[in-house]
Amino acid sequence: MLTEHGLTEVADGVLELRLPIPFEDGTVNVFLFPDGTEADLLDCGMNSDDSVALIKEALAGIGAKRLRRLVVTHIHPDHYGAAGTFAGEGLADLYIHRLEVPLVHPRYVELDHLVSEVRTYLLVNGVPADDAEELSNSQRALSQVVKTAEPAVQLDGAELLELGRRLFRVEWTPGHSPGHICLYDPHEKLLFAGDTLLPDVSPNIGLHPQSTPDPLHEYLDGLRRLAAYGPKLILPAHGRPFTDAPSRVEVLESHHRRRLDQIVEIVGRGKQTGWEVALELWGLREHFYEKRLALQEALAHLQALAVDDRIKKSVTPESVRWTPA
């Protein structure tokens, strides 16, 4: 049901708002939970004028005079960007998983250390020096659409959170980001899936300086756990709500299984660096951002294969090499 102010009532007491993502042609879904003259919000879009205005209009439209809680699924700019506009001193309380908290400052505030760490990471994984220089700086533009906020509550997972007039359980689902969370209502079997379970795309799972050490295994474990709950309705951060979680999870799992097999074959042909493997898989990407995602995704699969002892990983200060087991 579409109401005024661009809001869709996707479940009882849950309003979905679709926000634009600057620099990309896509939208991100955030969710408003009204409670009288107050409201809570799950994710907040980027900190761009039009996106922030849409949230303010929506709040005014439902008669909410105060935003009480802002819960953020993870710190990627399309989910966390406007945090500092809506949360902090005198504003809403920010709830975020504690593994996301230490990522914020190096990524969005003082970038120099992370940029040099990323440059080293790119070089040891086989990226040519010129590309490494540009790729390591490609993150800088994003800090312009992010306004950071101090968290009021750092989550571990398994907490019960009241949003609007509803109660949800925090589900920690690392992989796409170390402290990614989903929210679940076990009574109505309603799942807010963030970027973990999407209807149309496979979210980027990458190994990089700010990821956990084995993100692909963690991601797949989280997917299986969510599928086992048997959610009736999944509300993703991108795309339309959907219902059949187990079959969507099976599609995602088999996608990664095929990719793992493909990489074993590529490594068997003598490709040794993450960059070489990424080029075999996807060819030369045009955009720097895509190149980085491709490398990260290849490395997450290589790491999972090494953990499972299907390939060998060797490291020196100069290089990371993957060879047949």
Ligand SMILES: [Zn+2]
């Ligand atoms: Zn994301």
